[in-house]
Amino acid sequence: MGEIVELTGLKDGEPVTCACALGDLSDFESVPVDRRVMVIGGGITGITSAIDLGNAGYQVMLVDRLPSVGGRMLQLSETFPTLDCAQCTLTPRTVESGQHPKVTLKTSCEVEELKGEPGDYRVRIRQKVTYVDWNKCTGCGTCIQKCPSQGVSLFERDAGRMTAIYTLSPQAVPNKPLIDVDRCRYLQLGKCGVCAKSCPVGAIDYEQEESFFEAQVGAIIVATGFDIYDWKNKMPEYGGGQITDVIDGLTMERYLSASGPTAGAVVRPSDGKVVKEIVFIQCVGSRNPEFHKSYCSRVCCMYTAKHARLYKHKVHDGQVYVFYIDIRSTGKGYEQFIQQSVSEEEIVYVRGRAARIYQEGEKIIVQGSDTLSGRKIEIAADMVVVAAAMVPNEGAQELADILGIKCNDDGFFLEDNYKLSPIETGGDGIYIAGCCQGIKDIADSSAQGSAAASKVQVFLSSVRRQNQEAV
Amino acid sequence: MKTVISRSQVKGDFVNKVAEISGENFFDCYQCGNCSAGCPSVDEMDLLPSQVVRYLQLGLEEEVKNCKSMWVCAACMMCHARCPKGVDISKIMESLRVLRLREVGAEAHIDVTDFSEEYLARAPQIAMISGYRKFLPL
Amino acid sequence: MKYPYFPGCTLYTKAKKLDDAGRECSLKLGFELEELPDWTCCGATFPLVNDQHITMSGPTRILADTKDQGNDKLVTLCSVCFNVLKRTNNVMLNDEERRAKITDFIERDYHGEVEVLHYLQLLRDEIGFETLKEKVVKPLTGLKVACYYGCLLLRPVKEIGLDVMENPTIFEDFIRALGGEPVEFPYKVECCGAFQAVHSMDTATRCSRDILRSAKNNGADVVITTCPLCQFNLDDRQPEIQKSDTAFSSIPVVYFTQLLALALDLSADDLGFERNLIDPLPLLKEKGIVA
Numbered sequence: 001m002g003e004i005v006e007l008t009g010l011k012d013g014e015p016v017t018c019a020c021a022l023g024d025l026s027d028f029e030s031v032p033v034d035r036r037v038m039v040i041g042g043g044i045t046g047i048t049s050a051i052d053l054g055n056a057g058y059q060v061m062l063v064d065r066l067p068s069v070g071g072r073m074l075q076l077s078e079t080f081p082t083l084d085c086a087q088c089t090l091t092p093r094t095v096e097s098g099q100h101p102k103v104t105l106k107t108s109c110e111v112e113e114l115k116g117e118p119g120d121y122r123v124r125i126r127q128k129v130t131y132v133d134w135n136k137c138t139g140c141g142t143c144i145q146k147c148p149s150q151g152v153s154l155f156e157r158d159a160g161r162m163t164a165i166y167t168l169s170p171q172a173v174p175n176k177p178l179i180d181v182d183r184c185r186y187l188q189l190g191k192c193g194v195c196a197k198s199c200p201v202g203a204i205d206y207e208q209e210e211s212f213f214e215a216q217v218g219a220i221i222v223a224t225g226f227d228i229y230d231w232k233n234k235m236p237e238y239g240g241g242q243i244t245d246v247i248d249g250l251t252m253e254r255y256l257s258a259s260g261p262t263a264g265a266v267v268r269p270s271d272g273k274v275v276k277e278i279v280f281i282q283c284v285g286s287r288n289p290e291f292h293k294s295y296c297s298r299v300c301c302m303y304t305a306k307h308a309r310l311y312k313h314k315v316h317d318g319q320v321y322v323f324y325i326d327i328r329s330t331g332k333g334y335e336q337f338i339q340q341s342v343s344e345e346e347i348v349y350v351r352g353r354a355a356r357i358y359q360e361g362e363k364i365i366v367q368g369s370d371t372l373s374g375r376k377i378e379i380a381a382d383m384v385v386v387a388a389a390m391v392p393n394e395g396a397q398e399l400a401d402i403l404g405i406k407c408n409d410d411g412f413f414l415e416d417n418y419k420l421s422p423i424e425t426g427g428d429g430i431y432i433a434g435c436c437q438g439i440k441d442i443a444d445s446s447a448q449g450s451a452a453a454s455k456v457q458v459f460l461s462s463v464r465r466q467n468q469e470a471v
Numbered sequence: 472m473k474t475v476i477s478r479s480q481v482k483g484d485f486v487n488k489v490a491e492i493s494g495e496n497f498f499d500c501y502q503c504g505n506c507s508a509g510c511p512s513v514d515e516m517d518l519l520p521s522q523v524v525r526y527l528q529l530g531l532e533e534e535v536k537n538c539k540s541m542w543v544c545a546a547c548m549m550c551h552a553r554c555p556k557g558v559d560i561s562k563i564m565e566s567l568r569v570l571r572l573r574e575v576g577a578e579a580h581i582d583v584t585d586f587s588e589e590y591l592a593r594a595p596q597i598a599m600i601s602g603y604r605k606f607l608p609l
Numbered sequence: 610m611k612y613p614y615f616p617g618c619t620l621y622t623k624a625k626k627l628d629d630a631g632r633e634c635s636l637k638l639g640f641e642l643e644e645l646p647d648w649t650c651c652g653a654t655f656p657l658v659n660d661q662h663i664t665m666s667g668p669t670r671i672l673a674d675t676k677d678q679g680n681d682k683l684v685t686l687c688s689v690c691f692n693v694l695k696r697t698n699n700v701m702l703n704d705e706e707r708r709a710k711i712t713d714f715i716e717r718d719y720h721g722e723v724e725v726l727h728y729l730q731l732l733r734d735e736i737g738f739e740t741l742k743e744k745v746v747k748p749l750t751g752l753k754v755a756c757y758y759g760c761l762l763l764r765p766v767k768e769i770g771l772d773v774m775e776n777p778t779i780f781e782d783f784i785r786a787l788g789g790e791p792v793e794f795p796y797k798v799e800c801c802g803a804f805q806a807v808h809s810m811d812t813a814t815r816c817s818r819d820i821l822r823s824a825k826n827n828g829a830d831v832v833i834t835t836c837p838l839c840q841f842n843l844d845d846r847q848p849e850i851q852k853s854d855t856a857f858s859s860i861p862v863v864y865f866t867q868l869l870a871l872a873l874d875l876s877a878d879d880l881g882f883e884r885n886l887i888d889p890l891p892l893l894k895e896k897g898i899v900a
Contacts, residue, residue: 236775237553283503288555325503352504352521355553356775358795360826365795369504371521376513492658511800511816515809543809545816546657547800548764552774559765565657581808593845593886594806595837596618597689600653602807604664 025215028104031059033120034218034463037456038063040111040399041223043071044090044442045434047097048449049221049456054102056457061215062097063106063125065395068172070094071225072435075155075169077256077264079442080306081337087259091171098173105174112212114402118429119218119463127211130178131187132165136203139175141167143195143204151183153261158247158269159254160261165195170259179204218463219429219456222403222413223449224396226435229285229293229389237356238284238386244270245364246357246384248284249303256310266314268383271362278311279366279381280304280322281354285389287325293389295410298439300387301328305341307385312345320347321379323354323368331443350377357384390439403430412438423448423455431455480530485570489527489535493566497527499556506550506560516540520550520560527563541567542580542606572609580606612731613680614642615671617690618650624687624837626881630866631686631728637873638736638744642684645675653689654804655696662710668697669711673719686728686866688836692761692769695725699768727762729779729835729865730771738786746874748788752896754868755824755832756780756791758798759839774798780833783865787872796823801842810849817846818854825860830892832862840864844886861889871898 028036037053039046042064050062062069073079074094076086097103106125113124132143147163155168164183167175185192186206196204228250232241239246245268247255254260255267266275282300285292301324308320327349329335341347354368363380370377392411400407405425406414413432416424423431433452434445490497500521507519517539518526526535544564551559571577581602586594612635620628635642652667672694675683685691701708702721712719726734732741758777766774777798781791799820802813821843824832834840843862850857867880867889877899882890893899 236773240776287501287503290555290557292555325501353508353555355505355509356795360795367508369507369519369521371502371504371507371519371525374519374522376507376510376519492660494659511802511819512805512809512812514815515812543805543812545760545800545803545805545812546654547760547803549760549798549800552764552766559657562657569658569661586807593623593841595623595841596650597653597687597838598804598806598841600618600650601689601804601838604652604654605804606808 025104025213027101028059028061028215033216034460034467035059036061036215036217037219037221037460038121038123038215038217039221039223041071041225041434041436042066042069042097042105042107043223043225043434043445044073044093045225045445045449045452046071046221046223047093048446049223049433049453050097050103051093051100052450052453053456054100056453058102058457058460060103061106061217062103063109063111065108065110065128066168067108067130067176067178068094068168068174069097069105069107070169070173072250073442075157075250075253077253077258077260078306078310080302081331081333083306083310085258087171087257094171094173107174108178111399111402114404116216118427119460121217121220121429123215123217123220125213125215127213129181129208129210130176131181131184131204131206131208132176132178133203133205133208134174134176136201137176137199138201139177140200141177142198142200144177146194146198148192148194149183149185151180156254156261157251159251218460219431220403221452221456222399222405222430222432222436223434223452224393224399224436226390226439227393229391231285231386231388234292235285238281238354239357239359243357243359243364243384244268245382246386248386248388249300249307252307252385256307256314264314266311266383273382274315275311275383276315276318277379277381278318278320279354279364279379279384280308280320280387281366281368281384282322282324282387283353284386293391293410295439296328297387297390298328299390299441302331302334302337302441304385304387305329305338305347308347309341309345312347320345321381322347322349323352323366324349325351325353331441352377390435392436396436405430405432412436423452428459474529474531476529480532481528483530483532485532485536486527486530488570489563489566492569493559493562495558495560495563497524497563499558500524500528501556503555505553505555506558509549509553511547511549512540512543512545515543520544520564523567524558524560524563535567536571538567540564541571546605568605569609572607577608579608610640611643612640612682612684612726613675613678614644614684615648615651615675615690615694616644617685617687618653619689619837620687623884624840624864626884627686627837627840627864627866630864630870630875630880633875633879634866634869634873637875638732638741640731640736645671645678645683648674651690651693653693655693662707662714665697665700665707665711666715668694669701669719670715670717672698672701672721672723672725673715673717675723676719681722682724682726684726684728684731686835688727688759688761689838691725691727696768698723698725727771727835729762729783732783733779738782741783742786742788745787745872747872747898749784749868749872749896749898750788752789752868752898753792753828753830754784754789755794755827755829756784756797757820757824757832757834757839757843759834759836760798760800760803762835763798780865784833784868787868789868792824792827792829794823794827794829796820801839803838803842806838806842813842814846814849817842818850818857821847821850821860822857825858829860830896831889832860833865833868834862835865847887859887861885861887861892863889
């Protein structure tokens with residue numbers, strides 16, 4: 001298994017293990033290079049690209065550095081403007097990407113090096129250590145139930161906890177656990193070993209080492225997504241992460257999620273009390289060229305209105321205040337969604353920024369202004385949700401350097417032409433889609449995912465024609 | 472309250488002068504209100520700091536000239552310290568004050584005889600000197 | 610080590626205690642503040658309009674004198690003087706047009722060569738808070754101190770560069786070095802009302818009230834400041850605050866050099882506490898800092 005992987009591009013003396021966790025690449029390599037595509041990033045955008053290409057008959061390798069696919073969307077509660085459950089809409093697609101005969105998932109993997117040329121790339125991939133032999137593992141979850149070590153959850157953000165051996169989310173694809181080395185008692189202290197003892201198939205492998213392999217592909221789609229601006233360290237005026245009951249929008253998604261750590265109850269992180277007065281602040285770190293990010297993060301107006309509405313569905317007698325500067329609701333049905341939220345839930349939209357937040361006893365004091373009434377506004381809230389700027393995912397610049405593509409000043413991948421060739425990166429063979437190119441919502445992300453899949457097919461068919469002509 | 476605005480008003484002499492001596496471009500401001508949210512003097516103001524800039528954008532000379540806000544600004548620079556566009560409103564407020572104090576027959580905004588002996592005995596010189604400079608005709 | 614020193618008007622008179630303690634402490638810490646000869650007032654305001662140069666002639670002359678006497682640094686204790694001198698120096702360093710006008714007028718050749726330092730900066734960057742800690746004789750154990758920065762010590766941040774704007778720590782680090790316990794309070798960089806004390810007393814009273822309430826709510830025993838105007842507003846507004854808020858109990862407001870002097874075991878009798886409206890001595894005695 002996995003032995004067919006070509007090992008060119010590796011330096012002498014480097015570990016060359018491509019068995020166990022790697023899985024089988026024989027399907028992937030059963031077609032000519034000009035029918036193989038790599039998609040980097042397994043969020044909604046990358047999954048869309050991968051499934052489209054798979055359905056078109058291409059062999060796709062979907063690479064993600066996280067242990068399972070689904071990306072940010074899997075963390076969301078319900079999605080605007082229709083309030084569909086994010087997991088319910090996304091899980092069929094993550095499952096499809098995992099079961100699709102033409103799609104090979106390579107999770108816990110990172111791109112290390114790119115060689116070759118458009119139509120014939122050689123991508124060196126690092127398979128990170130999981131300490132679990134995924135070929136043996138059946139995904140029964142016993143190890144997770146037995147693990148005695150707990151910590152802040154990567155998936156639930158500040159809202160929940162996870163064990164040292166974990167899957168990112170309950171419906172993880174692939175549904176195989178891995179060990180967080182920093183939290184594992186056995187790996188840190190040499191004592192414990194509960195997971196190894198409880199595993200019925202002996203899949204735990206504390207001695208596992210990282211490995212490398214090389215994939216040969218005709219084209220690459222980059223869809224590495226976004227992260228949340230580091231508001232905690234960069235915005236002391238909003239408590240600098242020191243006020244427990246000030247959270248960001250992505251964490252709020254976990255509170256609102258029925259499958260989240262509070263089963264959808266909106267309670268204060270500090271004391272578990274139900275939140276009666278809640279303040280949302282938009283444009284936190286966005287639209288601020290002097291100190292933070294100059295751009296508009298584009299989806300915050302919508303998800304804040306959604307948060308406000310979902311909160312009111314849970315706490316009927318609660319009061320919502322939203323500090324906003326402008327409402328940007330340009331998608332189909334979006335403006336109606338905002339208007340309906342405000343009217344039906346009687347949300348007080350306060351037109352102005354909040355200058356600062358501080359704790360005063362049990363309450364969080366928010367000082368802002370309302371430029372419509374010409375008043376300075378102060379609210380004593382139970383909880384504050386900041387709609388922090390969205391930024392390119394960590395490591396975007398490094399990946400751009402590896403792939404030979406460019407980033408703009410804010411770190412988003414640079415398209416060839418924003419209007420006429422937004423998917424292209426200047427040359428052939430490498431395409432960008434989703435939030436790594438610029439902040440966008442799910443609708444636009446999946447549209448770009450499909451667009452990238454389409455661009456790849458156009459490019460690879462021209463490669464095939466050239467190859468045939470050459471013959 | 473209907474107000475007719477026009478090119479000559481938006482680009483009026485007074486507004487231009489304020490822009491010139493403050494060195495600030497009012498059109499940098501997108502009215503986010505952060506200055507007003509953090510201003511310590513708003514309780515005594517008739518126009519919020521962001522409104523002063525708004526009125527300047529519209530060229531509302533008389534309203535701005537006669538506002539109380541410029542006189543109660545303490546030049547603490549909190550507005551500037553947090554402005555996402557780097558607009559220094561303390562300079563705009565000072566420009567408005569200075570233009571009033573330079574007018575022929577400008578009135579004094581403080582009177583030293585109003586202060587009690589006891590007060591004068593304790594108030595630091597820096598308070599008096601900066602007070603004279605901010606509130607007496609130039 | 611000698612540092613050229615600019616006391617300024619207020620420190621020569623009404624804030625003499627800020628000055629005295631600063632000078633005395635420097636000797637204990639192994640450096641000397643050498644008063645600039647024939648200094649004049651700094652003007653107490655930095656001009657915030659671009660067409661007003663005359664008010665910068667005073668501070669420029671002070672800076673040029675400092676340079677002509679062979680110095681490259683100038684130390685101040687008063688936040689106002691510090692701000693005015695520092696900002697004027699920035700103009701002389703960076704703004705060719707304004708520099709030309711000012712130097713023509715005062716007939717001096719000055720290009721911003723002097724570095725203006727606040728005493729706190731000197732302690733942090735040149736002496737070091739670790740060294741200061743070692744020199745402490747009577748640590749301020751158990752004293753909860755609200756370190757009030759105000760405006761002019763910090764802002765504008767890009768020009769002043771003493772510390773960050775929203776959550777500075779230099780003052781807290783200083784108190785920790787003295788063995789005291791700094792308390793975090795959200796109003797530490799808010800304005801006290803400043804010169805509105807001679808114009809809109811309501812502003813000064815309300816601003817001072819908010820700062821003092823915040824300090825007290827967060828457990829402070831005492832508020833410290835570097836600025837005579839802040840000290841005046843925060844101390845002298847308290848009777849007025851009590852008139853509208855009977856629940857408000859007073860809190861002493863002292864200069865940072867006064868606490869420094871106590872930690873270095875200088876006599877409280879020489880620190881001019883009698884000038885404080887809210888007497889800090891009962892508190893200092895209760896805490897065992899003053900016998």
